[in-house]
Amino acid sequence: MADVYREPTPDQLQDLHDAVVDALTALADQISIPHGGRLDVDPDPASGMTHPMNTAEWQLAMLRALREVEPLTQVLGDRWARTAGIMGATYTQLGDAAGITRQAATKRWPGAVPPKDASPVDIETAGGTARVFYDQASGTWAWIGQGANGTSAESEDDAGHGTSEAAAAAAGAFLASNTTTDEKE
Structure with missing residues (x-):
């Protein structure tokens, strides 16, 4: 497999670590309430005041700030893994x-890498038609169709199918249940 990126150097990793710590420190400084509830603690050592970092309250504020990092990395990882998969990256x-x-990677980001044959499939049965296709956004197979009775439907947004066969079966069931119009007497 050809290289697609270079590993970061130790200096680049240190720069990243420093930037993350700086961002967390800035947030902790903003959200901490220094010991005694004073919001006007002067972090200037020349003033004789102690930096709020030297308090349990600031340390707890830092823990609170850290709570935001892991979920953010998960969201960003999911986004970039799916984008890379759409653009041709493999698992x-x-x-x-x-x-x-x-x-x-396959378990963490199911559907991030489209199947090798993700071509849409058209189905004509019971007098109706449906199209089964791979939905890149959800990483699942979906369908859209119109029954012989003129009723239109599609896969529900939260009900994607893991395989094209499963989507085709759902589309076929829809077409089979919409073969005639109900006549009103």
């Missing part, structure tokens, strides 16, 4: 970049 490449195995 092996996603795993390598994330420091996990291909199998773990």
Whole structure:
């Protein structure tokens, strides 16, 4: 497999670590309430005041700030893994970049890498038509169709199918249940 990026240098990693700590420190400074509830603590050592960092309150504020980092990295990781998959990356490449195995990448980001044959399939049965297609946004297979009776429907947003066969079966069931119009007497 060809290299697709360079590993960061120790200096680049240190710069990243410093930037993250600086951002967390800034947030902790903003949200901490120094010992005694004083919001006007002067962090200037020449003033004789102690920096709020030297209080339990500031340390707790830092822990609160840290609570935001992990979920953010998960959201960003999901976004960039799916984007890389859409752009042609493999699960092996996603795993390598994330420091996990291909199998773990497949489990963490199901549907991020489109199937090799994601061509839409048209179905004509029971007098109606449907199209089964791979939905990149959800990483699942979906369908849209119109029954012989003129009723139109599609996969529900939260009910994507893991395979094209499952989506085709759902589309077929819809077409079979919409073969005739109900006549009003």
